[in-house]
Amino acid sequence: MSVRRAALWSMGAQYATFTIQFAASVIISRLFLLPSDVGLFSVALAAAMLVSIFQDLGITRFISGQPQMEPKSLPFYAGVAVSIGWTVSALVALAAPLVAHFYGEPDLAPLLWLIAASYLISPYATVPAALLVREMDFRALFHVNAGSALAGNGTAVILAACGFGASSLAWGVLVTALVRAGIAQWQRPVRPRLPRVFSSVKPMLGFSSMSFVLSASAAVGQRSQDLIVGRLLGIASTGLFSRASALAGQLTTLVTGAIGSVFYAAFARKRDAGEPLAEPYLHLVSCYTALNWAAMVGLALAAEPLVMLLYGPNWMGSASLLRWTALGEIFFVAVPLQMDVPLLLGQIRRLVWVNLLDTAAAVIILTAGCFISLEAAGISRVVYGFVWWAIYATYLGRLMGFRFRDLLGVYLRSGICALAAGVPLIVAGFYGLGGASMPFLTLLGLSGLGVLLWLATLALIRHPAWLEIRMLVSALARPILSRAAA
Template identity: 30%
Template sequence: MTAATLASLAEKAVKWSALTTAARFVLQLGAQVALARALGPGNYGIYGIGIAVLTFAAFLSGSAFSWNLLLQERIDDNDIRFAFTWQSIAGAATALGMLLLAPLFADFFGDPRVTPMVQWLSLACLLTALSAPAVCLLQRDLNFRSLGLLQLASYGVGYLGVGLPLALAGWGAQSLALACVVQAAVTLVGAFVLRRHPVRPLFAHAAGAQALRTGRTVFVTNIVNWLLGNLDRIVIGRLLNAQAVGLYTLAYNFAQIPNTLLVSAIQPTFLASGARMAHEPQRLAQAWLLVLACVLVLVTPAAVSMALVAHDLVALLYGPDWNDSAWVLALMFLCLPAWAGWGLSTPVLWNTGRKHMEALLQLPLLAVAVPVWWLLTPQGLRWAAIVSAVVVYARMLVTVAAGLRALQLRWAQLAPMFVRGALLAAWCAAAARGAQLAVAPMDNAALSFAAGSLASFLAMAVVVLAAPQWLGEQARLALSRLLPFVRVAEAPAAGSATAREKQA
């Protein structure tokens, strides 16, 4: 595949992924609000505990076998059969373990509602494991149009078609468990229809040793990532209660929606196309710098603006039962640049032969974070959230630093992006806060949210339309791929940074 063809396919993939993930954002937001209001913090907390267990189980269920299909430059039917065989075995074994250990999880968290939650989610674990090869093959093919539409449909069927009616019928936390199972089932069927692959068992394979080595690395990395991303909820559930887990989970999940949409729109494309650029580090570096420019320059002001309207958002969407989650939501919104920067930097390590570094770099963070969470969480939910925020930013910094070393880049090349992002954040925040103060006497959450959001949007629009040079060349170039009317520098000198970026 030529560089031009790969670039064209990658750009189309990003656009389709962005479109479908934006639609999923609207769908997830509506479903989350409706379900949270119907179930309350307690039931939502039980679901949060169950999802933390399911996420851990998914790492044990052999997802690394399918992930290996995405990382290889070339694959054949034997690679797929080998991955599917061991993926299925590991998925079935893990699902059985969840089913049998569910009462022990309930004892650990001191809530009997955890038992049926984990038992239902064991089925979702099996279905997700079985669908992983087809999903990874769709990502490898850069077929994000079909994959995005499938994810949109499966979420809608699961959470709006099944979960919400059951919640309204009084099924409590189990309505969310069944919604997750249905979503996994629809994904399994749809992914296999879209990307059929051989399913005949193959227990041994010439490239099996390499797949297992990659699998071990993926497994260890995923476990470390799970610990850093879920231990906060585990500790909150153990030391506080399900109500606190519900409040925290709502804020965490809500803030994660824009991050998940951004990362899922770009990371798989970056990973799949980056695997084809593994021997061209200069092109990989140029593409990564464009991605980081989007995060640091464009996401940062959006994150700060969202943090300012977080209290209005909770009051408007969820009601007074959820007020205690507003402060946590604001803090989690401020983590968006770090989440995105970390998630969009890990493909650099995997595509430069440093896949083991992701876990190794984060182990010291884990060693420090665990005792700090345990000591500070009894002081209240806010302290647990503060520790989580510090951990998120630390993960981003160590991962980006490793990426810079891998591609022989310097922090100085990112410094202008940090500065521009901070200045734009201050500009948008001033506009949002000024608008909120102007309508404060009316004491209306909807009006305050609308005023702050609109003012921030208009402040950013002024920069994009009237003074795009404030964004910097890389952010302007990246933004122009989606918004053609954004002006970029004309006639860059041959061999200049901008010229190289356009070629990327």
């Protein structure tokens, strides 16, 4: 499968998954659950995922990124994944009462037990999904991701409507794991077997030893956010904070999330061929920033009416948090594949130290913000975003050898396009047409006008993303035109 065809299938999976998750979150938040319910689940999930860093141990990256792979070793890799997953499940289940006591929320324990049950099942999808990425079979991966998302989120909506509260979200996680494992094994069956000799899994464990430290550091930085906010500002504040973070993250995933997995496999092939990565990486940065920056500027400008329209008045406290989170995302998408490229180039030890620095900054900056207020916690995302960008832009620039001025040139062109996209909403706000009371059709019209201005600016300044968009449209239109001609 070609890179662009793989990208189409990967984008299809991302869009389908996003649509399902987004629709479920809107229905559940607007009709059934309060911020305190979502906050309770967010704390439970964050606590469980801190333990789940043991689960993958870099198995997915190892399988999808290795130049050579022995098929006879795959069942042993799957056996290791299942063994680790069951151990993680036991740890989460045992820790559940302690976490509930720490937060003074007895209802946390049952949520953690449901999430722990999902860790018994999810490892069965690890190796099959990694093989699908390695083989660039993103059509099969579409069925895995979209099918499991539909089943899990559908379950959550039904149970929330039946009055299950926060536990409806935990049941959704469990059903997602069940369906994902089932479809993955159907598409690319791998029967787990425990290795009898250490040599059969030695290459993977050698990679995983440092990958575990890397995953642990990244998990602390990413998953501790809800735990810190929940402890210092309360469960309801956690619900508002996590909803803002989730919406910004979902939009990023919708816009360019599909590109990452495709380019990881493509970069692995370039590495194996001995080709330089600097030029294709800068091209990737230009596409990432052109798409994401425009989306994040629009999200920041439309935060208040968007929250009111989607989630209702109970969630208006997350509007300002959404604005700051969207502005912070501008930095986070400016250096894509910051973990994957160093791993492909065999720089895992140095990457671990860089990531530890990143994690320390994440925890310290967010904690400082939480000691001030919930609003300050939102602002801290922008501060941390700048620190994160400075760390990884410097590191990857030295690693791949691209010039910093070339990177800034990419940013300048993408920034101009993002500003053009935000002009309609900026003008509307200047004339007092913004705010939570903005009608849906007005917001839709201004957003559509912003998209047109963005496309026109891409074409006017000959942004590299414009060529990619034209080629994508051509690839999508070709089969339709062929059928019409026939």
